[in-house]
Amino acid sequence: MSDESQELGITESKSHKPGEWYAEVVQKAGIADYAPMGGFIVTKPRGYALWERLQDELDGRFKETGVDNVYFPMFIPESFLEREKDIVEGFDPEVAWVTHGGHDELEERLAVRPTSESIIAPFMADWTRSHRDLPLRLNQWCSVVRWEATETKPFFRTKEFMWQEGHTAHASDEGAWDEVWTRLGQYEELYEDVLAIPVLRGKKPEHDKFPGADTTTTVEALMPDGKSVQGGTSHHLGQSFAEAFDITFVDEDEDEQTAYTTSWGLSWRALGALIMTHSDDQGLVLPPTVAPTQVVIVPIWQEDTKENVLEYSEAIAADLEAAGVRVELDDRDERNPGFKFNEHELNGVPLRLEIGPNEVDDEEVTLVHRPDNENVVADRSGLVETVESNLETIYDKLYAAAEERLEDNVREADSPEEIMGTIGKHGGYVRVPWCGDQACEEAIKEKVSAEIVMQPLAEEGEATTGAPEAPDDDDAECAVCGESADQIAYFAKSY
Amino acid sequence: MSDESQELGITESKSHKPGEWYAEVVQKAGIADYAPMGGFIVTKPRGYALWERLQDELDGRFKETGVDNVYFPMFIPESFLEREKDIVEGFDPEVAWVTHGGHDELEERLAVRPTSESIIAPFMADWTRSHRDLPLRLNQWCSVVRWEATETKPFFRTKEFMWQEGHTAHASDEGAWDEVWTRLGQYEELYEDVLAIPVLRGKKPEHDKFPGADTTTTVEALMPDGKSVQGGTSHHLGQSFAEAFDITFVDEDEDEQTAYTTSWGLSWRALGALIMTHSDDQGLVLPPTVAPTQVVIVPIWQEDTKENVLEYSEAIAADLEAAGVRVELDDRDERNPGFKFNEHELNGVPLRLEIGPNEVDDEEVTLVHRPDNENVVADRSGLVETVESNLETIYDKLYAAAEERLEDNVREADSPEEIMGTIGKHGGYVRVPWCGDQACEEAIKEKVSAEIVMQPLAEEGEATTGAPEAPDDDDAECAVCGESADQIAYFAKSY
Ligand SMILES: [Zn+2]
Ligand SMILES: [Zn+2]
Numbered sequence: 003m004s005d006e007s008q009e010l011g012i013t014e015s016k017s018h019k020p021g022e023w024y025a026e027v028v029q030k031a032g033i034a035d036y037a038p039m040g041g042f043i044v045t046k047p048r049g050y051a052l053w054e055r056l057q058d059e060l061d062g063r064f065k066e067t068g069v070d071n072v073y074f075p076m077f078i079p080e081s082f083l084e085r086e087k088d089i090v091e092g093f094d095p096e097v098a099w100v101t102h103g104g105h106d107e108l109e110e111r112l113a114v115r116p117t118s119e120s121i122i123a124p125f126m127a128d129w130t131r132s133h134r135d136l137p138l139r140l141n142q143w144c145s146v147v148r149w150e151a152t153e154t155k156p157f158f159r160t161k162e163f164m165w166q167e168g169h170t171a172h173a174s175d176e177g178a179w180d181e182v183w184t185r186l187g188q189y190e191e192l193y194e195d196v197l198a199i200p201v202l203r204g205k206k207p208e209h210d211k212f213p214g215a216d217t218t219t220t221v222e223a224l225m226p227d228g229k230s231v232q233g234g235t236s237h238h239l240g241q242s243f244a245e246a247f248d249i250t251f252v253d254e255d256e257d258e259q260t261a262y263t264t265s266w267g268l269s270w271r272a273l274g275a276l277i278m279t280h281s282d283d284q285g286l287v288l289p290p291t292v293a294p295t296q297v298v299i300v301p302i303w304q305e306d307t308k309e310n311v312l313e314y315s316e317a318i319a320a321d322l323e324a325a326g327v328r329v330e331l332d333d334r335d336e337r338n339p340g341f342k343f344n345e346h347e348l349n350g351v352p353l354r355l356e357i358g359p360n361e362v363d364d365e366e367v368t369l370v371h372r373p374d375n376e377n378v379v380a381d382r383s384g385l386v387e388t389v390e391s392n393l394e395t396i397y398d399k400l401y402a403a404a405e406e407r408l409e410d411n412v413r414e415a416d417s418p419e420e421i422m423g424t425i426g427k428h429g430g431y432v433r434v435p436w437c438g439d440q441a442c443e444e445a446i447k448e449k450v451s452a453e454i455v456m457q458p459l460a461e462e463g464e465a466t467t468g469a470p471e472a473p474d475d476d477d478a479e480c481a482v483c484g485e486s487a488d489q490i491a492y493f494a495k496s497y
Numbered sequence: 498m499s500d501e502s503q504e505l506g507i508t509e510s511k512s513h514k515p516g517e518w519y520a521e522v523v524q525k526a527g528i529a530d531y532a533p534m535g536g537f538i539v540t541k542p543r544g545y546a547l548w549e550r551l552q553d554e555l556d557g558r559f560k561e562t563g564v565d566n567v568y569f570p571m572f573i574p575e576s577f578l579e580r581e582k583d584i585v586e587g588f589d590p591e592v593a594w595v596t597h598g599g600h601d602e603l604e605e606r607l608a609v610r611p612t613s614e615s616i617i618a619p620f621m622a623d624w625t626r627s628h629r630d631l632p633l634r635l636n637q638w639c640s641v642v643r644w645e646a647t648e649t650k651p652f653f654r655t656k657e658f659m660w661q662e663g664h665t666a667h668a669s670d671e672g673a674w675d676e677v678w679t680r681l682g683q684y685e686e687l688y689e690d691v692l693a694i695p696v697l698r699g700k701k702p703e704h705d706k707f708p709g710a711d712t713t714t715t716v717e718a719l720m721p722d723g724k725s726v727q728g729g730t731s732h733h734l735g736q737s738f739a740e741a742f743d744i745t746f747v748d749e750d751e752d753e754q755t756a757y758t759t760s761w762g763l764s765w766r767a768l769g770a771l772i773m774t775h776s777d778d779q780g781l782v783l784p785p786t787v788a789p790t791q792v793v794i795v796p797i798w799q800e801d802t803k804e805n806v807l808e809y810s811e812a813i814a815a816d817l818e819a820a821g822v823r824v825e826l827d828d829r830d831e832r833n834p835g836f837k838f839n840e841h842e843l844n845g846v847p848l849r850l851e852i853g854p855n856e857v858d859d860e861e862v863t864l865v866h867r868p869d870n871e872n873v874v875a876d877r878s879g880l881v882e883t884v885e886s887n888l889e890t891i892y893d894k895l896y897a898a899a900e901e902r903l904e905d906n907v908r909e910a911d912s913p914e915e916i917m918g919t920i921g922k923h924g925g926y927v928r929v930p931w932c933g934d935q936a937c938e939e940a941i942k943e944k945v946s947a948e949i950v951m952q953p954l955a956e957e958g959e960a961t962t963g964a965p966e967a968p969d970d971d972d973a974e975c976a977v978c979g980e981s982a983d984q985i986a987y988f989a990k991s992y
Contacts, residue, residue: 035620037570038577039607044620047565047635054566070542071549075532075657076571076609076640077593082533096599098572100609103644103656104591112534114571114595114609125530125539134831140542145571149598161598162570336629 010348012285020227024278025156031286031349033277034156041154041161045270048286048349051294052273053164057143059196059291060166060268063188069139069168074121076144077112082120088246090213096149098161114147119214119265122169123247130261133173133253137181141168157274158231158497165269171249171261175240178262179467182236185266186219189234192268197276198289198400199223200408201233202431204456205468207491209440212265216240217468222456222492223275224408228429230455230494231275234268238468271497280373280400286350287373289400290393297322297329297389298351302339302358314362318355318385325386327393347372352396353389371396373403412492418445418482421493425452431494435478435487442482446493454491505843507780515722519773520651526781526844528772529651536649536656540765543781543844546789547768548659552638554691555661555763558683564634564663569616571639572607577615583741585708591644593656609642614709614760617664618742625756628668628748632676636663652769653726653992660764666744666756670735673757674962677731680761681714684729687763692771693784693895694718695903696728697926699951700963702986704935707760711735712963717951717987718770719903723924725950725989726770729763733963766992775868775895781845782868784895785888792817792824792884793846797834797853809857813850813880820881822888842867847891848884866891868898907987913940913977916988920947926989930973930982937977941988949986 012030014023028034033049036042045053061071083095097113115121122140130138145164154160168185172178186203193199201221211218215237223231241260243249249261280287290296299319303311315331322329330351332342339356346354356368365382369392380388411430415421424432436442436454447453457470470489480487507525509518523529528544531537540548556566578590592608610616617635625633640659649655663680667673681698688694696716706713710732718726736755738744744756775782785791794814798806810826817824825846827837834851841849851863860877864887875883906925910916916927931937931949942948952965965984975982 035623037616038619039570039572039574042570042572044570045568047567050566050568053568071545072542073540073545073548073640073659075534075537075539076642077534077537077657079534098595098607099597100593101596102594112593121532124533128530145568147571162572164568 010345012283012348014283016226016281016283020278021155023283027277027281027286028156031281033273033286036154036156041152041159043154043156043160045164048294049273052276052288052292053270055292055294056192056196056272057166060188060192061143063191064141064168067184067188068137069141072140072142073144074115074118074125074142076115078115078118078121080111080113082124083113085246086120086214089242098147098149115144116146116148117267118142118144118146118167119169119243123243123249123263126169126171126263127247127249130171130249130251133251133259136173136251136261137170137177139168139170139181141166155274157270157277163269163271165267168264168266170264171244172263173251173253173259173261175262178238178240178264181264182217182219182238182266182468183466185264186221186234186236189221189236189266189268192272193221193223193233193275194401196289196291197272197279198291198397198404199233199275199279200401200405202408202456202458202492204458204492205470206235207440207443207454207457208438209443210454212237212239214239214242216242219459219468220456222494223279224404224411224430224494225275225278225497226407227278228411228495230431230496231271232455232496233272233275234266236266237264239263239265274497279404281350282373284344285348287400288350288352289397290352291397293328293350293352295328295330295346295349295351296393297327297353297355298342298346299329299331299355299357300339300342300346301331301333302356304359307359307362310362311357311359315357318357318367318382321386322389325390327386327389353392355389371399373399415481421446421452421481422450425450425493425495429495431455431492433490433492434481435473435475436489436491437480437483437485437487438489439480439483439485442480443491443493445482450495452493452495455494455496456492458490458492505840507778507843511721511776511778515773516650518778522772522776522781523651526776528768528781531649531651536647536654538649538651538655540659543789544768547771547783547787548765550787550789551687551691551767552661555683555687556638558686559636559663562679562683563632564636567635567637568639569610569613569620569637571610573610573613573616575606575608577619578608580741581615581709584737593642593644610639611641611643612762613637613639613641613662614664614738618738618744618758621664621666621758622742622744625666625744625746628746628754631666631668631746631756632672633666634663634676635665636661650769652765652772658764658766660762663759663761665759666739667758668746668748668754668756670757673733673735673759676759677712677714677733677761677963678961680759681716681729681731684716684731684761684763687767688716688718688728688770689896691784691786692767692774693786693892693899694728694770694774695896695900697903697951697953697987699953699987700965701730702935702938702949702952703933704938705949707732707734709734709737711737714954714963715951717989718774719899719906719925719989720770720773720992721902722773723906723990725926725991726766727950727991728767728770729761731761732759734758734760769992774899776845777868779839780843782895783845783847784892785847786892788823788845788847790823790825790841790844790846791888792822792848792850793837793841794824794826794850794852795834795837795841796826796828797851799854802854802857805857806852806854810852813852813862813877816881817884820885822881822884848887850884866894868894910976916941916947916976917945920945920988920990924990926950926987928985928987929976930968930970931984931986932975932978932980932982933984934975934978934980937975938986938988940977945990947988947990950989950991951987953985953987
């Protein structure tokens, strides 16, 4: 291989140095670059295309279920943010402060939004008069800034990140619960049906809720390095925000009532989870659902076969494109097939079609799956269907591998030593009976920096109101302190 | 009419108080609200839906013509902005400055991006090595902040506004010119084929170019109050940015060359132009191309006819929806048909279908066009095609009205008095021979605040390089100073 190929290829190992490997894949596969300011990144074309597909998928689901998109200002006056002090004890936001406009100092500092509750809620109050105005479901796609990140890790730790934030108001507690589960279910679908990542669905422990929320629900994804990623959260805010911001309405009987509100958000961290879950030491691996290019055709010719091979390849590219497949014909003269193979592997194209003179003569095509290099020789006739079913197979392979890893990595434990030993040895999740006391989590957290990332729910479905699953055994004891345990908790290290 | 209807309806007159009328339409038709900070607005569901449709249209055209979307940080370090001083004399940006992160003062102030040249250009330099990397075409959809606006006018004058900014690099001057015309042509298409607004296509005078640009091209739209709106601009930046930011490449002969760059942008001002152009004293008027709801069905029933009318209406709604028409069936019990008519007129639904017991008996439907209340009684059979052709007719009506206004409002003048008199009496554009001296523009601007908004191009099409049209007469004299005039200029008041 030439030096150029060396420079292109991934040099770090996913299993030995996952952090360095991840950073290298993100940069070399054209996903993102580091910005000149620490904590900020530049999202490059391939990375942004992934974000657009994710947005399309989620936004379509939101719209089908009654959500309206809006856009609120990126700045929030300091006095607005401070209203959250009524709801959240010890509220002290780590935000970016705008103090000057042009040459003049502002009379009041403006925060670059860290989240938009405090500026959206007053408008929700204004727009909610009658029960006929409810449910009110607003969402915005934007970026937010939190002045927290120290070391930059693209999509996982950045001071500015892109996300969507949904904010809704409902006439009843049940209406708000429905909303919470609808959105959590859509996040679950995004991971499982689009990103090929199985998730665990549950709630955060009481002491780790979104500030001001009644209940925070979450989907958690297991990364190959054994850490959990919080994939998206859906909060039941009860009536606390509605009371603080006066979101009230007149009901059917002309009585004034206080609304119930929710909020829910998913950030570009989902892109980080996507890249980290499937990619390998050759570079990016993507499920066909979100891959900007699903199929690359690499023609292999000598001077005397070039015309035939190219003509055959172009017809196939045209067929696939007409069928809606995102296909690229790589007919560059200045690169040899080997270089092209490496480059498209690096960039995560799920399916490669190799076409040489033999394929032309035999009216066949060779298909190569990116995740495992499986080769399939297929007939030219019916190729569109063959390609489509191979793309599905590739999706299924990726999902199955991630699912197996998740299933293999939920373990049980009876004592603090066993919790810590299991986390230390295997990573993954440790499922334990828990008394509900934050001190028991702290004891583990201090020593191995694993925490309770999730509690499975007592029941699934619309009816549930967020209660955690109870241990099977009525006499269950907390795995940390040995006191009586009435709930199940999952410990894990997390991003 | 009840008080509620009064509150809903538009009270200001478009012809007598266009400013107040515009503000009222924007608020009452659910387009936007004023934010608590002067200069900022909240874009409400109907307004944001319009922005999304506009984005889809433009973004699709960009992608078909080789543009990649990206996302750069919203902050730009002060030292980066200052590099533009090399290019732009007297550079002094009116920006929002972030000085603190959390409790700490930053070492270097960060500007909230007023435009992104200075942060994108260094990356373009980094990504451009060989002629094979060119053309490089990047675009981002984002909001920018300029600390200029005094009085807030939604979509026309706001400190934060949404836009897209395209940034490209090319191996040759001709490549850059092609790019400039491609984007200007797409802006023209957006206005003429999507927003039903004819535009004038031309260049800005030399003294009014984008800072650092070689040539600024523009599409200008005439508003009903006689003022011109700069609808979108496409800049040929020559090699000045490439030289300042070191955007160079190795050509086929292994020689290092400096690239040519362009930038081009269109903001939500296009929404302002859309609303202002077509709407009337009943409220919002929208072309069907961008209307979130294209067709509303209002059933008209008594207790004994309700079931039949609703059943008939539902079947029609289902047919239209299946054909891809954005249709809403307004079957609310608590509102009478008159109230519904007013509300949907206010909200700009282009076509109303009225269905009462007579329509059911006769297997007919009454169609009412929003712009002019034209009534059409149509057969139930073939209704989908009838609706689609009526939507096209509505588009054509809106375009024709705007086109007639534009054609009627380009006038000529021979003297400063005539220029000012014509602007004062009619508004619109005054087409004059001009010597090219900025002082001649200043003389007019000081007295009637009209300026040269556009100069038509000498030739249309790909070959042209931005030279302004010359007067027909070789001995033409500048309409202001009487000196020899070698170019044509359009004076107008502008937003
Ligand atoms: Zn315990
Ligand atoms: Zn002159």
